[in-house]
Amino acid sequence: MSIKQYCYDGSRSFKIGKCQTDETSLCADRADAEAKMAENNDKIDKLQAKLYAEKKEGVIFLFQAMDAAGKDGTIRAVLSCLSPHGVHEAAFKAPSSDELAHDFLWRVAKQVPAKGEIAIFNRSHYEDVLIGKVKELYRSQANARRINLDKVIEHRYEDIANFEKYLYRNNVRTVKIFLHVSKDEQAKRFLSRIEEPEKNWKFSGSDYEERAYWDAYQEAFEDAINETSTEHCPWYVVPADHKWYMRYVVSEIILHTLEEMDPQYPVVTEERLETFHAYKEELLKELPEDYSPKPSKKKDKKKKEKHKDKEKEDNNAAEEN
Numbered sequence: 001m002s003i004k005q006y007c008y009d010g011s012r013s014f015k016i017g018k019c020q021t022d023e024t025s026l027c028a029d030r031a032d033a034e035a036k037m038a039e040n041n042d043k044i045d046k047l048q049a050k051l052y053a054e055k056k057e058g059v060i061f062l063f064q065a066m067d068a069a070g071k072d073g074t075i076r077a078v079l080s081c082l083s084p085h086g087v088h089e090a091a092f093k094a095p096s097s098d099e100l101a102h103d104f105l106w107r108v109a110k111q112v113p114a115k116g117e118i119a120i121f122n123r124s125h126y127e128d129v130l131i132g133k134v135k136e137l138y139r140s141q142a143n144a145r146r147i148n149l150d151k152v153i154e155h156r157y158e159d160i161a162n163f164e165k166y167l168y169r170n171n172v173r174t175v176k177i178f179l180h181v182s183k184d185e186q187a188k189r190f191l192s193r194i195e196e197p198e199k200n201w202k203f204s205g206s207d208y209e210e211r212a213y214w215d216a217y218q219e220a221f222e223d224a225i226n227e228t229s230t231e232h233c234p235w236y237v238v239p240a241d242h243k244w245y246m247r248y249v250v251s252e253i254i255l256h257t258l259e260e261m262d263p264q265y266p267v268v269t270e271e272r273l274e275t276f277h278a279y280k281e282e283l284l285k286e287l288p289e290d291y292s293p294k295p296s297k298k299k300d301k302k303k304k305e306k307h308k309d310k311e312k313e314d315n316n317a318a319e320e321n
Contacts, residue, residue, distance in 0.1 A: 001026055002026070003236065003249060005025075006237050006238055006239075006249065007235070008225055008226075008229040008234060008236070009230060009231045009234040010230045010231060011231075013226060014222060014226050014229070014235070016218050016219075016221060016237075021180050021181055021182040021239050021240060021241045022185075022242060024239070024242055024245045026249065026252070030242075030245075033245055034244060036251075036252075037247060037248045040248075040254075041078070043255055044251070044254055045081045047255075047259065047261075048082050048083060048087070050263035050264055051086070051116055051118070051261065051263040052086040052117070053266060054116060054265065054266060055114075055115045056116070057116070057171045057173065057261055058112070058113035058117050058118070058119070059119070059172065059173045059174075059175065059258075059261065060112070060118075060120075060167075060175065061120050061121070061257075062121040062174060062175065062176045062177065063075065063121065063122055063123070063124075064123060064124065064126050064176070064177070065180075065181065065240065066181055067207045068193070069180070069181040070240055070243050070247075071122055071123075073243065073247075074243075074246060074250050075120055075122060077247045078250050078251045079254070086113075086116055086117040086118060087118045088111075088117070088118075089120040090121050090122065091122040091123065092123040092125075093123070095107065100141060100142075104128045104156065105160075108121075108124065108125040112167060113172060115171050115172075124176075125160055126160070126176075126224055126228075128156055129156050129160070129223075129224045129227075130217065130220045131217075132153070133223075134213050134217055134220050135213075138152045138153075157223075157224070157227035157228060160228050161227070161228050164228070164230070164233040165232070165233070173233070173261070175234065175236070175254075175257050176228075176233065176234065176235045177235075177236045177250060178225065178235060178236065178237045179240040179246060180238060180239055181240040181241060183211070183214055185240075185241045186211070187211075190203060190207060190208065225237070238250060
């Protein structure tokens, strides 16, 4: 079992009604999930440092979900390990009048990361084929007379797929994550927001009103995922009823993506290393004569490993004697 079971890359059809929202097949329990996520976060942190240094490829981690599925908490828990350098979050809410005056991808294109950077999309261009589809918002927006409104959503699927393909061909990956929560679990989380004073600010009447469109949103998610899943820009459908499991799986997705990108620190040329030596000599002249540079962590690690190997050899020799 692996995260591949949650991946939709165009090779199979996605049926939202057949995907469990409460399964936890990759972990024994919550403690196991949290321990694994801590290990993943350490690896993610190291890979991000290499990605930022190499500056050859960017990546978008895009989150979509029904209300109360846990987007904000997951982004906080999983991605707080990242350095602020080279990382930014973009939250896409209802478009402004300025954004509506442009094409629907205009506001998204402005948030595309540079090479070496990570962008976290909290909602995204998919809002235009989710709420835009369910509420038919495009019908009340300004459109040229030549636009066939009955074809708008179909054309947007095509535009989104082409946009993501364009980004991939220009060194930016798009990894799309759908946090799949059940209707019952959403109700429980809404009740928690109502009953607990410190969570009151999270709840609004519009959240409850949107539940009336639950089935329509489920259909919209299913259609969007099927229409835009590709090998290079896949969707991951993550069970979201157990927050601890959802966060662990998301950490696995992010780690898998960065490992596949395989960023490396830039190699310094011999000529440049020679200039480093000259700089080092000049800097040492400015410091007291008794100054001794600290050994690098890498050297310390090798020294410790060498000591362990020697200790192991001595122990083996003692056992033989």
